[in-house]
Amino acid sequence: MAAFPFELVAPNKVLFSGPARAVVIPGYEGDFQVLTDHAPTVAAVRPGVVAIDDANGRHLRVFVRGGFADVNPLGLTILAETAIPFEDLNVAHLDEEIKNAEEDVADASDELKQAAQEKLDRLREIRDSMKLG
Template sequence: MATFHFELVAPDKVLFSGMAQAVLVPGNEGDFQVLSDHAPVMTSLRPGVVGIDDAQGKHVRVYVRGGFADASRHGVIILAETAIPFEDLSADELGQEIKNAEEDLADANEDQKRIAQEKLDRLRELRDSMKLG
């Protein structure tokens, strides 16, 4: 399978930099998969899991929250507000994210409530899908 350059960068570290066969991105408008020679697209990220198939076919998953993804024919870069390797993600950390989102929803004004509720729902879905709660 053809490969392309991929980088996943968090504020404190680079989590992945190298060649990949495919990357699944949790975009705000929905998940999308990037393969070699992908059409250009830029999107903000929603809380979710980035799935990476590296050049050797090994599958890596990283939880991200916030940030942007920029895909082009030449590669993909994800600049994440928060990025935690899936194997390092704990029920306690995700529980804290959910608690923070619940507080954000309680403090939100009418214009912000829909977005805050969607964020909370996605975090709960992620927790449920990971069987951490």
């Protein structure tokens, strides 16, 4: 399978930069997979896990709290609000993210409350799945 250039960038660091064979992105319209020659797309990213199959056959997972994905002829870039390698993620850290999201819901205007609540619900789902696993 052919590879394409991919970068996953958070405000404080670049978590991945290099060729990827496939990337699964948790989009607000649903999860979607990017492969070589994907149609140009810009999508909002919801809290979830970005799954990366790199050009060397390694499978990597990175938790993102949200952001944007841009697919274009030059490759894929994800600009994440927060990004944490899955192996560094733990329930305590997710609890902190949930606390921040609860504050976001409490402070949100009526127009933004539903989106803030959806983000909070998704974070709780991820935390609960980690407790089961």
